[in-house]
Amino acid sequence: MASTTVESGAAGHGAEPRGKRAEDGQATYLIAVAEALWEEMERDERVIMLGEDIGVYGGAFKVTEGFLERFGPDRVMDTPIAEETIVGFAVGAAMEGWRPVAEFQYSDFMTSGFDEITTVLSRYHYRSGVKTPVVLRAPSGGGVRASNFHSVNPEPWFAYAGGMKIMCPAFPSDAKGLLKSAVRDDNPSLFLEHKALYRRIKEHVSEDAEALIPISSAAVKRAGDDVTIVTYGAMVHKALEAADTLAGRGVSVEVVDLRTVYPMDEETVIRSIEKTSRALVLYESFHFLGIGAEVASVIAEKAFEHLDAPVMRLAPPNHPVPFSPPLEDAFLPQVADIEAAVDRLSAW
Amino acid sequence: MRSDAPANDLPLPDEQLRDMLYLLKLARYVDERLEALYRQGRLPGAIYSGRGQEGTHVGTVFALEPRDSLFPTHRDLTAQLAKGLDLNRVLAQFWGRIDGYLRGRDGNSHIGDWDGNRTYAVMSHLPIAYPVAVGAAWAYQRAGDGRVAMAICGDGATSNGRWHEAINWSAVQRLPVIWVVNNNQFAYSTPNEKEFAVPTIAERAVAYGIPGVRVDGADVLAVFEAARDAVERARGGGGPTLIESVSLRWRGHAGHDPAKYVPRELLEHYMLSKDPVKNFEDRLREADIVDDAAITDMQARVEQAFEEAHAYALASPFPEPGDVDKGVWVEDGYWTAEPGRGGGTEAG
């Protein structure tokens, strides 16, 4: 299939996401995601999108607003509410050479396509050698009063399935660079966009269409000497906020953002532990068997001799995300909880 | 046996009819031999006999071209052979050998040969391939090159939500796909009357807005003609067709199942008067397309083919155990390089 390259000066389609940046040129997390999709669809005609209400309506969160007009209904498909078939469709199209990007309105609904994700998508290449370069995109996470069925962090379910790369970026630049990498990767991937960050976080984002962030590379978002917080997604921002406060108290915190939760960049995590010798693993998926449980285990196994204190974890309990604001706030790790945990850890 | 004969009044030329009979006899013999070896403890894993249903498998697949794709189930070894799979490699897969189609990553009839014979690797969660066939069919529609997809499932799988999702979606988009239901009257031990409340599965097609036909699975040519019409409709942009082909599962669900829940009279009736292999042989004899000598020769070729394939399978080495973790990710190159060939072989 032919691919086209867009001149950098091609910006300017009325609906192009880049045109929606703020006047200072900064892009929100949501705009960064949209830019990634737009640029990849411009770059490679094999990239197609499908999902519920992504075309005419522009997506539940308006990520794909304007895409139908630009790329047409053959490449921007509104689908029936049929999550198993959204995934299966993507696999079938991928096996025939397309590079589908399927959107779930909320990551909660990925369970409605669970079998096709975990039985077909995650296993097909290992079993048969046939490539299935599918990207499943979904807004994940809580903290926005979206309640039980619109707040889930599904990454542990799918990390356990194996065979799929799972990204949970925290910053617009990372979101854009990682999503572009995911679209270009020959393996299936899950791209989980934290909905609390969509419009809350913005920064300068590269306009270079080839600015990619490698999958499975973590990043040190703040350097420190005393304690490492290993985290990802929205919790990165809470960790950074806590680190500011703690710095005022003389505790130097390093914040490692995993960015990709599977396969994990263990090296960056271990390198940080070698420096600080104390690890707080902070995550929004459930405490028991959540992503952080695996992070803690990696640290214990591979950085044991560098530890000066037990690895600690901070994560929500294994029960549904409640709606009422005080309940949800109590459920999710808050900045004060992080500070308290770091205090406990540094006193140990 | 005719020679230089004028066109017969059957829907296929003589040579293809003889090929059809050869395939039916081969499938029957392979099925019987595999069951014998399984019961002798000489075949590892599992077997899922398709005996009695060969008419459905051969009749439908004979309507396909090599470029069309087939999405079968574990009971459709006959269909896989009809699609062109090499019996040597099929048996190597049954014995877990490196020369099997999936390099030992999967066993028995969970075979796939996508790049060769456009045959999708079977999975157990039925009808898990139906959604994937939607995506492939979309790709053919998009390419506009006349290819079609054909997916098979049993009567049992029609109770699953994905069956509805996939047929509905394909109907909405008028995709070039043929939905084949091999109604062998039992979902494991559950008979049709406990599976659905309508008299036939075919009549459900009305609700999706597509044609539905019900054919006698014991009549290979009736099945073929139904499939041929459906394929022609799909290639011409007429959308999907539902074909219900009725037969009886002569054996248990799997090799371990004596199938005592199948009424004895029903089984005897089907074995005596609805044997698709015998009926088709009789028909070709009547049409003077084969004679005793041809049948004898054909049977000898069938047995020789099996013995050769069996020997090929047993001579093939096992996969290299050190390769067990390879091939999860595309980039490790396992599936594009010659695989490691492991230790010796064992008697079978």
Added chain:
Amino acid sequence: MTSIQMPQLGETIVEGTILKWLKNEGDEVKADEPLFEISTDKVDTEVPSPVAGTVTKLLVAEGTTVPVGTAVMEIDDGSGASGNGSSAPEPAAAVPAAETPAAAPAQPPAMGASAAPPSPAPQVQPSGQPAPAPSVTMPDRGPRSNILSPIVRKLAHDRGIDLTTIAGTGEGGRITKADVLAATAAPAASSGTVTPLPSAGPAAAAVMVAPPSMPAGQGEDAQPMSHVRKAIAGHMLASAQQTARAWTMVEVNVDRLVRLRAEIKEKFQANFGVKLTYLPMVTRATIDALQQFPLVNSRLDGENIVTPRFVNMGIAVSYDAGLIVPVVKGADGMNTVGIARAIADLAARARSHQLQPDEVQGATFTITNPGPYGSLVSVPIINQPNAGILSLDAIQKRPVVVEDDAIAVRSMVYISMSWDHRLIDGELATRFLARVKHNLETWDFAEDLGL
């Protein structure tokens, strides 16, 4: 089949040496019958059999040191099943390990049998392992002071740091990575966060300053240091490096004691079953002086001076393996007879390797007694964490100036003390020794001896 494992006699013990097999392959054993003798950092002892049966296999050679938990012997007890940990002797069951981090681990400390000054056997702190060895016993500075994190062990090992010299700033007194780094950055003497501890450290320094290897040549024999010898070496060096040792001597006229002993020694032995020596009398006199000058009975704990209101008197005893310091617990409550009996009992059991771990720890002061071997003056090494060690040397008739400037022959002895100048000053040391001298010269021991 039951597999017998090297028992863990004390929670910090990680290995033990098979000294001697008491049963050989093919021997019948009864339950609780001694199987073999072992030597650990703590003590030498016999290990009794957990089962009755027949010894089928000895898995290690005598003299071999193996980690705790290693299978060393197999006994066919008719159970058929192959051995596992459940049939091993209960760790520490044979010897109740009364160890607490506060107590210095019992150590067979050392006195060379050579002509070198018979130094007393400091009952020292940690084993003689390099710092990071898991068997390091840390001074008790809080509930977590004995927890060494992986990075702390690694840094200490890599940089040759003696962890016992570092005061932990972590929760519960734990030594943190930052504490170790601070200790590396600034020598203890100049660092506010690092406080030298009175207790002896391990012999890490010995390893560091070891001279280049000089293997045995022609006409020389080489044999590995015994377990006990290595321990003694570590403890001695640690004490020498970690105390501010000073030394003071007095001369004592023991004419009356000599005459008294000559008079009553047979009756004493008949009455009490032990020989009467001068050591119990000197011990009794010393205890009185310790009560008068409690600082001499004290020890340093970090920046605190800990002064027991009791006296646990360590008595250095030489035996075949070297030297050990059994402790007469509560010696301040005993009369001379009690002390004599206690010393006789401990010495006998030390020489037959029968001491229990808690009998070789907890001394508040120590007496060494090289006199019987003929030494006139000794300068002993302090048995940490004691503040001092008193040496009783040989009694000798000497011409001395007596009253009215006359010269007379008297039984005289030099009694001296090595003392830690961090705790004690010269005046105190001298007044203490003067009190001992006064007691020995003036007390009527006859009454105290119950005769």
